[in-house]
Structures are given as C-alpha cells and as structure tokens.
Amino acid sequence: LHAADLLVTQNVIADDEQYHVEQLQQYNDYLFLMAIDQHNQSSNEGDISHQDWVEVILDNICTRVPSEKVILVVAGGGFDWPKNNVGVPVSYQQAISVAKEKKSKITFDPLSANLNYSYIGQDSLQHHVYFADAATNFNMMRMADDWGTAGVALWRLGFEDPRLWVFIHKNLTIDSLRKTGFDTGLMATVGLNDKIDYIGDGEVLDLITTPSPGEINVKLDTSDYTITSQQYKKLPTKYVIRRYGYAPKKLVLTFDDGPDPNYTPRILQILKEEKVPASFFVVGSMVEKNIPLLKRIYDEGYEIGNHTFFHPDISAISLKRVKLELNATRKLIEAITGRSTILFRAPFNADAEPQTTAEVIPVAESRKQNYINIGESIDPRDWDPGVTADSIYERTIRDRDKGSMILLHDAGGDSREATVQALPRIIRELKKRGYTFTTIADVLGKTKDELMPEVKDDANSGITGGLYDAVITGYFYGNWFLFYVFLSAIFLSIARIVLIGVLAVRQFFENKKTQATVDAAHLPHVSIIVPAYNEEVTAVKTIASLLKLR
Incomplete structure (x- = not known):
C-alpha cells in the first residue's frame, strides 16, 4: 500500500484488551483510538465519553504506542434512552431540538464534560439523553495535543456541534494556549445546519423546531485551559420534523386529487362493499364542480383532508398563495x-417529506394554521402514465410494511381506471394477510370530531356564514344551470340549422318541379348588357358564351 502512496490505519476500541496495540502499531501507520460510546445504545444510560475515562485510555495507549501514531477519535452527538429500553443514536442537532421542544434544561457536567437532560416522550416514557458537544470535544483535544498525538478525528460527521469547526484546526497544547489564549466568545453562539432532520417513525409529520441561533455562556479555566462550565441560555434550533403515527399491521387507504364524478362514486361503492374506511384529500377546484359528491363522502363517514385548491407545487409559490390555497379549500369543505378539517397533505410527494428549505417553509405555514401534515410510505405510483391494475396491486402488497398510509388517487391524470380495478384486490389480499384497515384518527389516537371539528366560530355563523354558504351553493348550482342553458342553446342552434337545411332541400326540389312544367313559349324576353369598352377580348368570349345558352 505504501508503494501506491496509501496509508494503513486501524480503529482501536477503547478498553478492549483484544486489541494488541504494541503489535498493531508495527503494521499500521496510525491507530484511531475510539474514545467514544463509553455508554452506548445497548448499555445503560450514561456519559458518552467522560473526560477522566478518555484521559485514562489516552495515558494507557500512549505509554505503549508512540503518541505520534495515535489519532484520538472524539464523539459527536449521543444517545436517547427511553426507560427500560435500548438507546437510540441522536445527533447534536436532534438532541438540542428535542430539548427545545420539550422545554428540558440541559445540564453540563463539569466532571465529565458531557451534557444530559430528561423528558417525557410521545410514548409516555421517561427519556434520558446524554450527548457530547463542542466543549466536550475541546477538552478531549486538549488532552490529545498535550500528549502530542498525530491528530484527532470525529465520529461521526453530521452529528457534531458546529462550534467544533471554530477550533479543530488550532494548536491546543497548554504552551500554545498560554501564548495565544483562547477566545470563548467564539463558542458563545451556535447555529445549526440547514439540513432537515427527521426523528421518530410514522407518516404524520410535525415540524417541531425552526432555525434560530443559540446563546451559550462558556467558562474557561486559564490554569489548565479546559472548559469547566457551560450554560445554554437560549437553545439553538434548526428544521426538525418528528415522524409519528406508525401502527404495525394497521393500514389507512388515502385518496388524493378528487372528487371525480366518474371514479370517486365507484371507489365509494367498493369501500362500502368491502366495509373498509378511507380518507379523501380533496382539491378545492374539483370540489366546487362536485359539491354533492363531497357531501356524499362526508355523509358516508369518511375522513376529509385539505389538498390545496389548484394542486400547485407549494414549494414554488409564495406564502400568501399557500394561505389562499389552504383557506379556500377549507372554506369549501366547511360550507x-x-x-372543518385539520388534515393536510401537500401536493406532489416531494413536499410530503420535505428535504429542502423551499419545501419545508410551506409545511411550516400549514402547521401555523393548525394542520396535521399527513405523509405516506406506501406509494404504488398509480399516477404513472399507463400504469396497470396489476402493477398497482403488486407494488402495494410489496410495500405493505413500510408504513401505515397507502397513497392512491381518485382523480387527476388521464385515467384512474387502473386504481379502481386494483382496489378490491388490494383490500382482500391485505385482509387475508392479517392487516386491518383503519382511519387516520385511529392511528393518531384521536376521534374524527377532533380531526374534523364542527364549525362554530363567529366568522362562519350568523348572516356572514349563512351568506357564504349560500354563495358557495348558489355558485355550484348556478354553474349547472348555466351549463344546461348553454347546452340547450347549442342544441337549439343545431336543430335550427338542421331545420333550415331540410327546408332548403325541400324548396330546391319544389322549385325544380315548378321549372320543369313551364312552357318555354311563355317565358319573357330578356336583354343582356355586356360591357365592351376596353374589354375587346373578354367581350367576344362573353358574347360567344351567351349565344350558346338555350
């Protein structure tokens, strides 16, 4: 490998005597000392890397191996331990965001230089979170530099406190720091990255934090240049979305883009025959054309969600337009x-699980309006052009354990015939395999009335509310009235043209018969005037033509 300008390195697990470092250092250019996971997801809760523990390990290794061959690995992030359960790895960003959401106080332990807090989770269990931040890393790097190690490494990239990058390139030996000092103001503020983090399992999406810088008091002991105290005055946050609502062996049929007068009634009939519930995420522009159909969906007991008014890509439109799209459809549903409804699914699947800031901002706006964002994990792509019923069926069965929400469509595209044909087969096969079809309310542990509350506020009551409802209803039936008026007008116009044509033909034949019975002797004489001035050539031809007439 050296001949190819490559290095030979090996990870060495701390406190594991099976690693014979004296021998390993003979075959490796560097040994990466994994001074992390003192407590891990399989152990009991506790510090990720207590600084005294790291010091003992570093002393042990560096007395047996030349320190210039040792690279100290420092920790980023930590673990979240639910009570009596295994831990779950969390990044620094996730740990901070959950603490912000749960209003938990983060404690910096000056003995271990690790941080911890507790909270009650969605599972109603007590959770204990231990993690490392930049202060932890600073003290560990101080030890490594005093030992003259080859350097430090991070486990793992993306889990770290971003303040680490302020000093990771600096010489942190005691002699260097006594000459240059260290400005703790560099660690007094922290902002998190723009990446959108997800925590939890399920297809219901809750935006729990948005970007905001944090403020931290950091105290440095200048006798040995280690951080001895750290207080988070204001927690930094980023975009973090919590997933929840996963219910094993339970499935929810959801239909987007309707209602449609051709496909929705047939889907409703199938659901009735198979005795399964479903949820319909409706588009406002389709609703106003099919008001009785939406009323039928509600009357038959199905959940109704908001899918915007014109089905735009909401990551590409303004917030004002987002508000208009949501409010217009909600008002229609209410009327x-x-x-009302607090269920929302963004058009186009990219927005169901946002990956960019442009995609998450409209979702944040919907949350401000108290909507619950419903994603999906089982997408048989029935919206693909030319998709067959067999493909929809096979994809649904294949992905049945990916989540609880099945995405189908009862409108949009060229045709939803394949969806209608596949639906009974999907329902029967999944029932046979032991799955239960349920509602979003059941998955969330709520009632339908909580997801679709009765309209009682002042804006929708009295004269104003009644007038609005009358306008909506009048608009729908007015459209139908005008449609049939125009249809009648077109029919009458066509009938008039046909009648005129029939009468013209009849008149033609009658005239022909009349002409045939007239005696030529009784016809009157006529005079034909032919212009001749400067028309010598055409005049002759015209006269010759006239003489041929009989």
Missing part, C-alpha cells in the same frame, strides 16, 4: 359539510 358543504358543516365541518
């Missing part, structure tokens, strides 16, 4: 059913 027709007397119920």
Whole structure:
C-alpha cells in the first residue's frame, strides 16, 4: 500500500484488551483510538465519553504506542434512552431540538464534560439523553495535543456541534494556549445546519423546531485551559420534523386529487362493499364542480383532508398563495359539510417529506394554521402514465410494511381506471394477510370530531356564514344551470340549422318541379348588357358564351 502512496490505519476500541496495540502499531501507520460510546445504545444510560475515562485510555495507549501514531477519535452527538429500553443514536442537532421542544434544561457536567437532560416522550416514557458537544470535544483535544498525538478525528460527521469547526484546526497544547489564549466568545453562539432532520417513525409529520441561533455562556479555566462550565441560555434550533403515527399491521387507504364524478362514486361503492374506511384529500377546484359528491363522502363517514385548491407545487409559490390555497379549500369543505378539517397533505410527494428549505417553509405555514401534515410510505405510483391494475396491486402488497398510509388517487391524470380495478384486490389480499384497515384518527389516537371539528366560530355563523354558504351553493348550482342553458342553446342552434337545411332541400326540389312544367313559349324576353369598352377580348368570349345558352 505504501508503494501506491496509501496509508494503513486501524480503529482501536477503547478498553478492549483484544486489541494488541504494541503489535498493531508495527503494521499500521496510525491507530484511531475510539474514545467514544463509553455508554452506548445497548448499555445503560450514561456519559458518552467522560473526560477522566478518555484521559485514562489516552495515558494507557500512549505509554505503549508512540503518541505520534495515535489519532484520538472524539464523539459527536449521543444517545436517547427511553426507560427500560435500548438507546437510540441522536445527533447534536436532534438532541438540542428535542430539548427545545420539550422545554428540558440541559445540564453540563463539569466532571465529565458531557451534557444530559430528561423528558417525557410521545410514548409516555421517561427519556434520558446524554450527548457530547463542542466543549466536550475541546477538552478531549486538549488532552490529545498535550500528549502530542498525530491528530484527532470525529465520529461521526453530521452529528457534531458546529462550534467544533471554530477550533479543530488550532494548536491546543497548554504552551500554545498560554501564548495565544483562547477566545470563548467564539463558542458563545451556535447555529445549526440547514439540513432537515427527521426523528421518530410514522407518516404524520410535525415540524417541531425552526432555525434560530443559540446563546451559550462558556467558562474557561486559564490554569489548565479546559472548559469547566457551560450554560445554554437560549437553545439553538434548526428544521426538525418528528415522524409519528406508525401502527404495525394497521393500514389507512388515502385518496388524493378528487372528487371525480366518474371514479370517486365507484371507489365509494367498493369501500362500502368491502366495509373498509378511507380518507379523501380533496382539491378545492374539483370540489366546487362536485359539491354533492363531497357531501356524499362526508355523509358516508369518511375522513376529509385539505389538498390545496389548484394542486400547485407549494414549494414554488409564495406564502400568501399557500394561505389562499389552504383557506379556500377549507372554506369549501366547511360550507358543504358543516365541518372543518385539520388534515393536510401537500401536493406532489416531494413536499410530503420535505428535504429542502423551499419545501419545508410551506409545511411550516400549514402547521401555523393548525394542520396535521399527513405523509405516506406506501406509494404504488398509480399516477404513472399507463400504469396497470396489476402493477398497482403488486407494488402495494410489496410495500405493505413500510408504513401505515397507502397513497392512491381518485382523480387527476388521464385515467384512474387502473386504481379502481386494483382496489378490491388490494383490500382482500391485505385482509387475508392479517392487516386491518383503519382511519387516520385511529392511528393518531384521536376521534374524527377532533380531526374534523364542527364549525362554530363567529366568522362562519350568523348572516356572514349563512351568506357564504349560500354563495358557495348558489355558485355550484348556478354553474349547472348555466351549463344546461348553454347546452340547450347549442342544441337549439343545431336543430335550427338542421331545420333550415331540410327546408332548403325541400324548396330546391319544389322549385325544380315548378321549372320543369313551364312552357318555354311563355317565358319573357330578356336583354343582356355586356360591357365592351376596353374589354375587346373578354367581350367576344362573353358574347360567344351567351349565344350558346338555350
């Protein structure tokens, strides 16, 4: 490997005597000392890397191996231990965001230089979180530099406190720091990265934090230049979305883009025959054309969610437009059913699980309006052009354990015939395999009334509310009235043209018969005037043509 300008390195697990470092250092250019996971996801809760523990390990290794061959690995992030359960790895960003959401106080332990806090989770269990941050890393690097190690490494990239990058390139030996000092102001503020983090399992999406810088008091002991105290005055946050609502062996049928007068009634009939519930995420522009159909969906007991008014890519439109899209559709639903809805699914799957800031901002706006964002994990792609019923069926069965929400469509595209044909087969096969079809309310542990509350606020009551409902209803039936008026006008126009044509033909034949019975002797004489001035050539031809007439 050296001949190819490559290095030979090996990870060495701390406190594991099976690693014979004296021998390993003979075959490796560097040994990466993994001074992390003192407590891990399989152990009991505790510090990720207590600084005294790291010091003992470093002393032990560096007395047996030349320190210039040792690279100290420092920890980023930590673990979240639910009570009596195994731990779950969390990044620094995730740990901070959960602490912010749960209003937990983060404690910096001056003995270990690790941090911890507790909270009650969605599972109603007590959780204990231990993690390392930049202060932890600073003290570990101080030890490594005093030992003259070859350097430090991070486990793992993306889990770290971003303040680490302020000093990772600096010489942190005691002699260097006594000459140059260290400005703790560099560690007094922290902002998290722009990456959107997800925590938890499920297809219900809750945006728990948005970007905001943090403020931290850091105290440095200038006798040995280690950080001895750290207080988070204001927690930094980033975009963090919590997933929840996963219910094993339970499935929810959801239909987007309707209602459609051709496909939605057939889907409703299938659901009735198979005795399964479903949820319909409706588009406002389709609703206003099919008001009785939305009323039928509600009357038959199905959940109704908001899918915007014109089905735009909400990551590409303004927030004002997002508000308009949501409010217009909600008002329609309220006027027709007397119920509102807090269920929302963004058009286009990219927005169901945002990956960019442009995609998450409209979702944040929907949360401000108290909507619950419903994603999906089982997408048989029934929206693909030319998709067959067999493909929809096979993809659904294949992905049945990916989540609880099945995404189908009852409108949009060229045709939803394949969806209608596949639906009974999907329901029967999944029932046979032991799955239960349920509602979003059941998955969330709520009631339908909580997801679709009765409209009682002042804006939708009294004269104003009644007038609005009348306008919506009048608009729908007015459209139908004008449609049939125009249809009648077109029919009458066509009938008039046909009648005129029939009468013209009849008149033609009658005239022909009349002409045939007239005696030529009784016809009157006529005079034909032919212009001749400067028309010598055409005049002759015209006269010759006239003489041929009989």
